[in-house]
Amino acid sequence: MTETGPIISATNLHKTYKMGRVKVPVLRGLSVSARKGEWVAILGASGSGKSTLLHLLGGLDRPDRGHKDTAIHFEGKPLGKMSRHELDRYRATQVGFVFQFYHLLPELRVLENVTVGAMVRHGLTGFLGAKHKVNRRATELLDAFGLGHRLRHRPGELSGGERQRVAIARALINQPRLLLADEPTGNLDRKTGEAILDSLAALREKLALTVVMVTHDQHVADRADRVIRLADGVVAPEGVPGAENASP
Amino acid sequence: MYQLLLTRKYLTSKVMPLLAMAAVTLSVATVLVTWSVMGGFLNTLLSSGRTLIGDVSIHWPNVGFPYYDDLIERLEADPQVAAAAPLIETFGVVALPDDQVHGVVVKGVDGPSYARVSGFDDSVWWRPIDEPLRKDRETREDPRLGGEGYHAGTDWNALLESGLTLSEPDGEAAVVPGIELSGWNFRRASGVYVPGAPAMSSRDGRTDYLNLFLPDGELTLHLMPLDSRGRGVETVTRTVPVANEFHSGIFEADSRTMFARLDLIQRMMKMDAAEKIVAPASPFVFDPASGELVQAQPEVVGVDPARVTTVLVRAAEGVPVESEAAIAAFRDRVADIYAEFAEAHQGEVPSSMSILVRSWRDQNRSMIAAVEKETGLVLFVFGLVCFTTVFLVLAIFWSMVSEKTKDIGILRSLGGSTAGIAALWLQYGAAVGTVGSGVGLIAAWLVVRNINEIHEWLGQNLGLVIWDPAVYYFFEIPSDMDWSKAATVVVAGVLTCLIGALIPAVRAGAMDPVRALRFE
Ligand SMILES: Nc1ncnc2c1ncn2[C@@H]1O[C@H](COP(=O)(O)OP(=O)(O)O)[C@@H](O)[C@H]1O
Ligand SMILES: [Mg+2]
Numbered sequence: 145m146t147e148t149g150p151i152i153s154a155t156n157l158h159k160t161y162k163m164g165r166v167k168v169p170v171l172r173g174l175s176v177s178a179r180k181g182e183w184v185a186i187l188g189a190s191g192s193g194k195s196t197l198l199h200l201l202g203g204l205d206r207p208d209r210g211h212k213d214t215a216i217h218f219e220g221k222p223l224g225k226m227s228r229h230e231l232d233r234y235r236a237t238q239v240g241f242v243f244q245f246y247h248l249l250p251e252l253r254v255l256e257n258v259t260v261g262a263m264v265r266h267g268l269t270g271f272l273g274a275k276h277k278v279n280r281r282a283t284e285l286l287d288a289f290g291l292g293h294r295l296r297h298r299p300g301e302l303s304g305g306e307r308q309r310v311a312i313a314r315a316l317i318n319q320p321r322l323l324l325a326d327e328p329t330g331n332l333d334r335k336t337g338e339a340i341l342d343s344l345a346a347l348r349e350k351l352a353l354t355v356v357m358v359t360h361d362q363h364v365a366d367r368a369d370r371v372i373r374l375a376d377g378v379v380a381p382e383g384v385p386g387a388e389n390a391s392p
Numbered sequence: 393m394y395q396l397l398l399t400r401k402y403l404t405s406k407v408m409p410l411l412a413m414a415a416v417t418l419s420v421a422t423v424l425v426t427w428s429v430m431g432g433f434l435n436t437l438l439s440s441g442r443t444l445i446g447d448v449s450i451h452w453p454n455v456g457f458p459y460y461d462d463l464i465e466r467l468e469a470d471p472q473v474a475a476a477a478p479l480i481e482t483f484g485v486v487a488l489p490d491d492q493v494h495g496v497v498v499k500g501v502d503g504p505s506y507a508r509v510s511g512f513d514d515s516v517w518w519r520p521i522d523e524p525l526r527k528d529r530e531t532r533e534d535p536r537l538g539g540e541g542y543h544a545g546t547d548w549n550a551l552l553e554s555g556l557t558l559s560e561p562d563g564e565a566a567v568v569p570g571i572e573l574s575g576w577n578f579r580r581a582s583g584v585y586v587p588g589a590p591a592m593s594s595r596d597g598r599t600d601y602l603n604l605f606l607p608d609g610e611l612t613l614h615l616m617p618l619d620s621r622g623r624g625v626e627t628v629t630r631t632v633p634v635a636n637e638f639h640s641g642i643f644e645a646d647s648r649t650m651f652a653r654l655d656l657i658q659r660m661m662k663m664d665a666a667e668k669i670v671a672p673a674s675p676f677v678f679d680p681a682s683g684e685l686v687q688a689q690p691e692v693v694g695v696d697p698a699r700v701t702t703v704l705v706r707a708a709e710g711v712p713v714e715s716e717a718a719i720a721a722f723r724d725r726v727a728d729i730y731a732e733f734a735e736a737h738q739g740e741v742p743s744s745m746s747i748l749v750r751s752w753r754d755q756n757r758s759m760i761a762a763v764e765k766e767t768g769l770v771l772f773v774f775g776l777v778c779f780t781t782v783f784l785v786l787a788i789f790w791s792m793v794s795e796k797t798k799d800i801g802i803l804r805s806l807g808g809s810t811a812g813i814a815a816l817w818l819q820y821g822a823a824v825g826t827v828g829s830g831v832g833l834i835a836a837w838l839v840v841r842n843i844n845e846i847h848e849w850l851g852q853n854l855g856l857v858i859w860d861p862a863v864y865y866f867f868e869i870p871s872d873m874d875w876s877k878a879a880t881v882v883v884a885g886v887l888t889c890l891i892g893a894l895i896p897a898v899r900a901g902a903m904d905p906v907r908a909l910r911f912e
Pocket of ligand 2: 194195196326
């Protein structure tokens with residue numbers, strides 16, 4: 145793999161949901177890719193299949209079969225050939241998810257919500273061995289987000305912006321190569337959203353992270369290196385009005 | 393690892409697991425209390441049945457066998473045997489001073505040696521006691537406490553001594569009937585016996601109290617010795633003093649058995665040592681000293697040794713006699729010793745082939761069968777309770793998994809596997825089961841330990857008497873927790889939870905992570 149080659153690339157993705165007997169096609173031959181260290185925004189209306197795409201890229205779901213050349217490659221390896229166990233490992237080690245509604249575990253304290261990702265990855269014995277390092281990394285991440293004094297709070301006691309920062313810290317605890325962010329600012333006011341995007345930008349720089357972010361908000365998309373428009377389950381052609389990639 | 397963390401967090405922050413735990417706690421406690429109390433009750437019944445029969449008996453009915461002293465010596469020489477004692481068992485008719493007549497089993501025993509093979513010592517009832525029975529703590533109506541009242545002047549020590557030796561203070565042979573035989577001892581709700589003292593108004597208007605305390609009186613005993621063909625020879629009647637009364641805990645025994653001193657029964661049954669005589673050839677012989685004809689005396693040609701019908705054997709300390717196999721082994725050992733004895737006295741004692749050697753289990757067959765049936769019943773109910781708990785836990789865990797769907801999706805997105813998520817819920821089930829069973833065990837232990845107080849409280853405040861001492865024949869509800877039973881029930885409680893959690897756990901593991909994440 146060369147430095148400039150795509151770290152993740154998806155080709156001809158189809159996804160159809162069945163609602164009873166009605167088939168709802170969501171993705172119809174979508175192809176996207178991201179280079180290493182790149183920040184890609186995928187812009188699309190609500191219901192256009194953005195979350196579906198992220199779930200496929202993150203190995204949480206599989207694309208429809210029976211279409212020619214359908215494949216997702218991570219660093220050249222096809223996800224379609226991975227066993228369930230390998231997919232679990234892929235999510236645990238290479239991918240970090242950030243969701244619109246934070247998705248923190250309400251019973252866990254802030255620090256635990258971050259380290260739980262490492263617990264899933266390492267298992268019991270592995271985690272006990274790495275516990276010290278993991279705790280330090282979690283504290284550093286939370287410190288960087290200005291949450292160093294809230295480690296023992298529960299998610300319910302935090303504001304939306306704080307919760308999303310905890311969620312980002314959790315996504316990064318295992319030092320993944322790829323961050324999949326599903327409308328990370330969709331639930332926040334503009335100012336807080338901007339701050340979150342600032343944090344993301346800084347982290348990407350520092351950790352050489354590849355970020356695939358989906359959003360329905362042009363302003364948010366504008367923060368990325370590259371914007372891909374999603375319409376009718378495929379990438380909308382360049383030059384469509386309003387789809388120009390305005391420079392940040 | 394995350395399973396441990398989440399198990400702990402879920403346990404402490406949710407109401408649902410408390411419900412599941414409470415279900416397990418209740419089942420475990422219920423089963424343990426029932427099983428312990430029931431088991432204790434049945435054990436008490438069994439050990440009461442053993443009180444007066446020793447471990448093994450060697451028995452030859454009716455005519456009995458001689459040289460029993462030699463047999464006892466041989467038995468007691470064996471390291472497995474602690475003691476052996478002679479006994480005559482026969483049937484008799486007892487006439488009481490108030491004209492009651494009862495058929496009884498008469499057991500002729502030598503007090504001290506009989507006490508070595510049985511619980512006779514402790515069963516002698518009228519004796520001085522310092523502590524009242526549990527239920528008599530407040531009323532202290534037990535005359536044996538030496539309080540005031542009709543029997544204030546009684547010398548309980550002397551009574552006990554008479555009872556243990558089956559002798560009057562002057563050495564006269566006496567009897568010890570069961571405490572229920574006369575019907576004069578009134579059994580109070582507290583479990584104590586108070587000798588009857590009915591008031592009779594006499595013709596001149598005075599009130600007389602009749603002392604119906606049997607140990608102050610005497611009774612008439614009729615025995616009918618049978619010859620070796622089972623034909624009655626003659627009825628032998630004696631009026632004998634009553635030394636004391638006994639209480640074994642088995643109503644049948646206490647109302648239909650009477651102990652008497654061995655030598656008295658031997659004499660009445662004509663089983664005592666007797667001179668063998670030959671009748672003289674002519675009724676008169678010439679006496680050289682006086683030069684006259686005098687009545688001829690029979691010629692003594694030997695001694696017919698004394699006989700008994702039974703020798704009771706008690707196993708030495710450390711020789712197992714509880715289980716079927718163990719007591720059978722000990723019984724066989726006793727039979728072997730008898731065989732040597734029979735060899736030595738060939739022709740004079742029953743052969744080892746025909747003698748009856750029986751263990752305490754052989755003699756209590758029907759009671760043991762009943763006890764085992766009861767235990768089976770308890771186990772059946774136990775199974776039902778477990779079954780119910782499984783479904784309860786299943787329902788509760790099913791709804792908890794639904795409630796936690798989003799958490800499952802999050803964990804899957806972090807890389808959690810199907811097996812890992814299932815393991816989380818199984819572990820959670822095990823934790824709920826362990827805590828629930830542990831609390832149940834402690835609760836059961838507290839209840840069992842204080843069962844008598846609780847029972848009393850129920851009786852006093854709610855009028856609920858489950859174990860009426862007038863029906864059940866002991867003074868306290870046995871309150872021992874059998875720890876092997878406890879372990880069984882606790883393990884079953886944990887397993888119950890695991891089984892109940894299994895299906896919800898599999899469902900949680902198999903959940904589609906994408907749907908779980910979208911779950912609202
Ligand atoms: N599990 C599912 N079953 C049926 N329809 C679904 C399912 N998941 C998503 N959809 C539908 O697919 C479409 C795209 O969903 P999604 O990927 O969440 O869009 P977006 O994230 O762009 O809003 C929506 O119309 C949604 O209703
Ligand atoms: Mg979405």
